[in-house]
Amino acid sequence: MEERTPNVKRQISPAFKVSSVAILTAITAVFTLVVRIPIAPTRGYINLGDVAIYFTAFTLGPITAMIAGALGTGLADIIGGYPQWSIISFFIHGIQGFAVGAVMRGAIGLTEQQTKLSRVRILIAGLLGTSIMVLLYYLAGAAMSGFGPALAEIPGNIIQNVVGVVGGLLLTRAIYRAYPPVRDFYW
Amino acid sequence: MQMTLFQQGNSIFHRFDPRAKILLLLFFLVYIFLPFGLIVHGTVLLLLIIASAVSTDWRDMFSPIIAIWPILILIALLTPPFYREDPIGITIELLLRFTSISYLFTLFFKTTEMSMIILTLRWFRLPYNAALVITMALRFIPYLGGVYHQIQDAHKLRMGSAEKINRFYQKIRSLIPVLTSVMIYAIKTIPELSMSLEHRGFGIPRKTSRLRVYKSLKNGHKLFTHMGISVIIAVIFILTPSIFN
Numbered sequence: 001m002e003e004r005t006p007n008v009k010r011q012i013s014p015a016f017k018v019s020s021v022a023i024l025t026a027i028t029a030v031f032t033l034v035v036r037i038p039i040a041p042t043r044g045y046i047n048l049g050d051v052a053i054y055f056t057a058f059t060l061g062p063i064t065a066m067i068a069g070a071l072g073t074g075l076a077d078i079i080g081g082y083p084q085w086s087i088i089s090f091f092i093h094g095i096q097g098f099a100v101g102a103v104m105r106g107a108i109g110l111t112e113q114q115t116k117l118s119r120v121r122i123l124i125a126g127l128l129g130t131s132i133m134v135l136l137y138y139l140a141g142a143a144m145s146g147f148g149p150a151l152a153e154i155p156g157n158i159i160q161n162v163v164g165v166v167g168g169l170l171l172t173r174a175i176y177r178a179y180p181p182v183r184d185f186y187w
Numbered sequence: 188m189q190m191t192l193f194q195q196g197n198s199i200f201h202r203f204d205p206r207a208k209i210l211l212l213l214f215f216l217v218y219i220f221l222p223f224g225l226i227v228h229g230t231v232l233l234l235l236i237i238a239s240a241v242s243t244d245w246r247d248m249f250s251p252i253i254a255i256w257p258i259l260i261l262i263a264l265l266t267p268p269f270y271r272e273d274p275i276g277i278t279i280e281l282l283l284r285f286t287s288i289s290y291l292f293t294l295f296f297k298t299t300e301m302s303m304i305i306l307t308l309r310w311f312r313l314p315y316n317a318a319l320v321i322t323m324a325l326r327f328i329p330y331l332g333g334v335y336h337q338i339q340d341a342h343k344l345r346m347g348s349a350e351k352i353n354r355f356y357q358k359i360r361s362l363i364p365v366l367t368s369v370m371i372y373a374i375k376t377i378p379e380l381s382m383s384l385e386h387r388g389f390g391i392p393r394k395t396s397r398l399r400v401y402k403s404l405k406n407g408h409k410l411f412t413h414m415g416i417s418v419i420i421a422v423i424f425i426l427t428p429s430i431f432n
Contacts, residue, residue, distance in 0.1 A: 019376075019384060071320065145281055171370055175371055
């Protein structure tokens with residue numbers, strides 16, 4: 001594979017952008033729908049949708065993470081029988097994906113040595129992503145169902161995000177090793 | 188994998204124009220949050236339950252409540268300690284609000300095909316690329332869901348009977364190789380999919396064909412009528428609270 005050099009702006013075709021967003025949207029929805037761990041009391045389950053969102057933010061950048069996170073979780077809520085959460089999930093996971101991707105932007109190196117993700121940035125990205133999701137779900141939940149149930153949702157959301165950050169990081173590292181061309185997918 | 192909540196039917200809600208329906212959905216979404224009192228919100232919920240029964244199988248009438256009963260119990264238990272004035276009234280209001288929102292969305296998605304929703308969003312000026320992404324994602328969700336189950340089964344077979352996973356953490360651990368395989372499989376399809384799109388002329392500045400369109404001349408009167416009905420419904424609901432107060 002041709003080794004890329006940093007700070008060289010690459011041309012990514014519109015078809016590639018559309019395809020990557022569509023596939024990562026589908027993956028986010030599948031991870032949200034297929035793996036459900038019944039912990040969070042109000043949403044009924046925690047899911048691995050956040051693993052897909054963090055992976056997308058780490059690997060494909062903030063724009064892909066924003067759209068895939070928003071659409072993937074929104075569609076999963078519609079398909080999975082929780083349509084009342086779809087609009088909320090759309091906005092919250094979109095903001096979360098963009099924020100995590102924006103923090104990680106530039107931290108994704110281009111050579112094998114550089115691809116080792118900065119631990120500080122990962123920590124900041126994880127904290128930011130978790131704060132955004134927990135806070136916004138709390139506010140949305142409070143508006144829809146009151147402060148009590150919204151508070152009860154917080155532990156589940158924190159667990160889901162911690163699983164998302166750790167899982168997303170493990171997945172990113174595993175895929176960088178198993179399929180190196182993925183480094184060229186960042187835009 | 189079931190891909191949609193949509194249930195085939197011929198009710199008035201199925202036949203109602205999706206463009207008017209989406210505006211009514213937004214109207215009621217705002218309406219449910221307005222402080223009109225318990226009687227008005229209770230009436231709205233009752234109407235939504237009746238609409239749910241009329242639109243699809245009456246046995247599915249309470250399916251939204253079955254899906255959300257844990258949160259309803261939480262609202263009932265956890266809301267009163269947060270309010271000193273009229274805790275019971277506020278609890279009932281929140282219960283009505285959340286149940287109404289659930290019914291509203293379920294009714295909309297049960298009576299509107301996903302393709303019609305995308306077509307409607309296009310009519311409301313959703314960009315072509317965004318509609319394309321949603322359509323392709325909907326095409327790939329069941330496919331990648333199937334791939335996930337195939338890979339999971341393959342991993343289970345490799346583990347053998349002696350290493351059957353029973354514990355919770357082992358189950359979580361066993362997910363990582365499955366998720367990695369699924370992700371690589373999905374990622375690898377991106378270049379192929381983008382090449383397919385390019386070969387089909389994506390990005391070329393020309394008018395594309397459409398499988399389904401809103402025929403403005405044929406359905407013009409229908410849209411006008413349904414929009415008119417929607418406005419009348421909205422006006423009735425806005426004026427109703429003043430009768431009770």
